[in-house]
Every structure is written in C-alpha cells, then in structure tokens.
Amino acid sequence: MSCWGVGLSENGWMTSKSFYEWVVNVFYPWLVKNNTDFPVVLFLDSHSSHSTLLLSEFCREKKIELITLLPNATHILQPLDVGLFRPLKISWSKAVKNWKFSNKGARIRREDFGNIMATAIKELDLKIVFANAFRATGLHSLTADGIDFEKYFKNTETTND
Structure with missing residues (x-):
C-alpha cells in the first residue's frame, strides 16, 4: 500500500x-x-x-x-504553510532541474510528477523541517505563552467595553 x-x-x-x-x-x-x-x-x-x-x-x-x-490564522495554526512549503519549493526546483538535465531538457509529464516530488521530499530532513515549522508557529511545545500574540495582533485596539 x-x-x-x-x-x-x-x-x-x-x-x-x-x-x-x-x-x-x-x-x-x-x-x-x-x-x-x-x-x-x-x-x-x-x-x-x-x-x-x-x-x-x-x-x-x-x-x-x-x-x-x-x-x-495560517501564521499561527498551520505550521506546514509556515515552515514546509518554502523548503519544499526549493527542493522541488532543484529536483526539476536535475530531472530535466537527466532527460535532455524534456518537458515534465503528469506521469513524471510523482517521482520528481518523491526526489524533492527525500532531500528534506522532514523531522527537522516539521519541528521548526511547529516551533515557528508556537505550537511546539504547546504552552499558554508559546504563541507570541503581540506579533500577530499588534494593530488591534482594545477597549474596556
């Protein structure tokens, strides 16, 4: 499977x-x-x-x-949006260049996509990428003060109402 x-x-x-x-x-x-x-x-x-x-x-x-x-609330609650996609895009770009070089500049077909993506993913240390992504959003280790709300809500006004 x-x-x-x-x-x-x-x-x-x-x-x-x-x-x-x-x-x-x-x-x-x-x-x-x-x-x-x-x-x-x-x-x-x-x-x-x-x-x-x-x-x-x-x-x-x-x-x-x-x-x-x-x-x-992506910036707080979606760590993969914050920490995975940029490294994956960089790795994908590298894998595409290598694939094109190996295939004499051929165009990527649908049936090539999976193998190229697998190559791109294998180049990442996913444990480190995931840990950094969860840490960047404040979700690891999850504590009451783990998220810097000042960073995200600094333009909001509070009132006594």
Missing part, C-alpha cells in the same frame, strides 16, 4: 468529494497500516470542502476526531 494519494478535480481545487476520498482511501488506511491507536485527531483548516456530513459520519464511525482551525 502506498502512502501517496493524488486527486483530481475539474478546476484543480480541493473539493468535498476529493477530500472525503483522501480521508477514506489514503489517510484512514495509512492509520490502520501503521497500527495507530484510535481515536486520532485530524486538524483541518476552515475550507468548506472539509465540512460535510458524509465526512463527519465516516470519521465518527472510525474514531477520527475532526477539529477545524480558525479561518485566516
């Missing part, structure tokens, strides 16, 4: 159907394969594709607790 899943939608964006299929066909089987203790918590952003009755029912049945994070 692969730990990869690739979805496709008409417009290229996440849909309720594609997200549900990922949870059912990739995420849940991966949990089972790795003998994960249930219940588990799956944190989600507030995208509408993540909030469906079908998904909620499946997750309830399989003991997957869904927690939807606050909208527009």
Whole structure:
C-alpha cells in the first residue's frame, strides 16, 4: 500500500468529494497500516470542502476526531504553510532541474510528477523541517505563552467595553 494519494478535480481545487476520498482511501488506511491507536485527531483548516456530513459520519464511525482551525490564522495554526512549503519549493526546483538535465531538457509529464516530488521530499530532513515549522508557529511545545500574540495582533485596539 502506498502512502501517496493524488486527486483530481475539474478546476484543480480541493473539493468535498476529493477530500472525503483522501480521508477514506489514503489517510484512514495509512492509520490502520501503521497500527495507530484510535481515536486520532485530524486538524483541518476552515475550507468548506472539509465540512460535510458524509465526512463527519465516516470519521465518527472510525474514531477520527475532526477539529477545524480558525479561518485566516495560517501564521499561527498551520505550521506546514509556515515552515514546509518554502523548503519544499526549493527542493522541488532543484529536483526539476536535475530531472530535466537527466532527460535532455524534456518537458515534465503528469506521469513524471510523482517521482520528481518523491526526489524533492527525500532531500528534506522532514523531522527537522516539521519541528521548526511547529516551533515557528508556537505550537511546539504547546504552552499558554508559546504563541507570541503581540506579533500577530499588534494593530488591534482594545477597549474596556
């Protein structure tokens, strides 16, 4: 069983159907394969594709607790947006250049994407990248003062009301 899943939608964006299929066909089987203790918590952003009755029912049945994070709080609550995507983009760019060099400048086809992405990911020390991403957002180690709210809300006024 692969730990990869690739979805496709008409417009290229996440849909309720594609997200549900990922949870059912990739995420849940991966949990089972790795003998994960249930219940588990799956944190989600507030995208509408993540909030469906079908998904909620499946997750309830399989003991997957869904927690939807606050909208527009990526800088605090989505450590992968903060700390993974930049290193991954750099690694991807390097992997593409190497692939093109090895393939005499050929254009990348859909069937080449997975292997190139796997190469890019293998170049990253994911344990360090993830730890740094969670640390940068204040979510690791999670403490009451772990997040510097002054940094994010310095333009807001407070009143006694």
